[in-house]
Amino acid sequence: MATPATLIYGDGIGPEVVKATVHVLEATGVEFEWDEQQAGLGAYEATGNPLPDATVESIERTKLALKGPLTTPVGSGFRSINVALRKRFDCYANIRPCVTLPNTKGPFEGIDLMLYRENTEGLYTGIEYRDDRNDIADAVARYSRKGCERIVRYAFEDAIKRGRKRLTLVHKANILKETGGMFLRIGKEIAEEYPQIQFDDRIVDNMAMQLVIRPQEYDSIVTSNLFGDILSDLMSGLVGGLGVTGSANIGEEHALFEAVHGSAPDIAGQGIANPTAIIRSGEMMLRYLGENAAADAVATALHDVYAENTHLTSDLGGTASTSEFADHLAARVAQI
Ligand code: NAI
Numbered sequence: 001m002a003t004p005a006t007l008i009y010g011d012g013i014g015p016e017v018v019k020a021t022v023h024v025l026e027a028t029g030v031e032f033e034w035d036e037q038q039a040g041l042g043a044y045e046a047t048g049n050p051l052p053d054a055t056v057e058s059i060e061r062t063k064l065a066l067k068g069p070l071t072t073p074v075g076s077g078f079r080s081i082n083v084a085l086r087k088r089f090d091c092y093a094n095i096r097p098c099v100t101l102p103n104t105k106g107p108f109e110g111i112d113l114m115l116y117r118e119n120t121e122g123l124y125t126g127i128e129y130r131d132d133r134n135d136i137a138d139a140v141a142r143y144s145r146k147g148c149e150r151i152v153r154y155a156f157e158d159a160i161k162r163g164r165k166r167l168t169l170v171h172k173a174n175i176l177k178e179t180g181g182m183f184l185r186i187g188k189e190i191a192e193e194y195p196q197i198q199f200d201d202r203i204v205d206n207m208a209m210q211l212v213i214r215p216q217e218y219d220s221i222v223t224s225n226l227f228g229d230i231l232s233d234l235m236s237g238l239v240g241g242l243g244v245t246g247s248a249n250i251g252e253e254h255a256l257f258e259a260v261h262g263s264a265p266d267i268a269g270q271g272i273a274n275p276t277a278i279i280r281s282g283e284m285m286l287r288y289l290g291e292n293a294a295a296d297a298v299a300t301a302l303h304d305v306y307a308e309n310t311h312l313t314s315d316l317g318g319t320a321s322t323s324e325f326a327d328h329l330a331a332r333v334a335q336i
C-alpha cells in the first residue's frame, strides 16, 4: 500500500532537488501517495499566505512531509515558515548526520558525526521586542525542563539504536547561567540513566574549533537550537558542503524531512544544485518508515556513484546537472 506523504517543493533550488529525490525514492520500489502542497515565499506570492491551511491540514493527515527549502527574506517581517512548521507539529528533534562520501574533497577522511538539535525552543521561539525610543532590541531564549529532557533523551536513545559510543552536550553555560545552565544540568541528570554511552560536554566556541581541527574524535552531539543550526552548517563543510547533508525533524506524531541547506538563490533555476542533501533526507524518511532495505539501497547507491566520480555535480567539481546525477543514481538504486 502506498504511504501518504505531503510533498512541498519549496523555493529556489527546492523544486529541482525535490523532483530529483522523488525520482530516486520511487526507484526503490517503495510507493508513496504524494500530496503536493505549497509553503514559503512561492506560496506567499501565489496565495498571500506563506503557510496555507491546506498545507497544514495535509501534514496533519499524512503525519509525514518531504520538503524543499523555504526562503525567509532577511529584513522583512516575514517569519520563518521552517521554524513555524517544526513548532506547529512539535518536531522537537532535528537529526543531522554528517558522513563522508568518496570524492567530496572535504578536509578530512572518514567523518561520521551525528548532531541532535533541539528544534522548538531556545532563541528560535520568535519572542523578540523592539524599543524604538531607546533604540534597543531583545530576544528571549526560552528553555523548559520538558524541552531539554526530551531532546537529550532522544539523543541518548537514538545513539544507542545506532550503536554509537559517545554523546557530547554543547552549550554556553559559562555565560548563559540560567538557560545554558539548565540544559547542561538536565543533560548530566539524564546521562546517569545511560551509563553505556560515554557522556561529556563542551562550550560551543571551543566545540566549533574542535570540529574544525579534530572532528574524528567526536561521535554524537546534542545541542540547543541556535548552536545546532550553526554547527550543522559547519559540519556540512567538513564533508563537502551543504549539498550533501540531510536532516530529519522528528516529533511524537509527525516527521518532516528536509536538507540542512536553504533555497540557494545564487544557483536556483540553473539545474546545477546537488540533490544529495535532500536525497539523504529521503533515505532518513525511508528508515523512519521502517523501509530499511530501501534506505540501505539509497545509501549504497550514493556511495557507489560518488566512488565512481563520473556523475557528480559542480559543487563537488563535477559536470553533471541535478537531473543527470539523479537519473544515474536512480538507475543504480533500481539495480540493487
Ligand atoms: P543556503 O543554504 O541556501 O546556501 C548557502 C550556500 O550553499 C550557497 O552558496 C548555495 O549555493 C550553496 N548550496 C546550498 N545548497 C546547495 C546544494 N544543494 N547544492 C549546491 N550548493 C548548495 O543558505 P543561505 O543563502 O544563507 O539562505 C538562502 C535562503 O534559504 C534564506 O532565505 C534562508 O532563510 C533559507 N533557508 C531555508 C532553510 C530551510 O528551508 N530549512 C534552511 C536554511 C536557510
Ligand code: MG
Pocket: 229, 230, 233, 260
Ligand atoms: Mg540552518
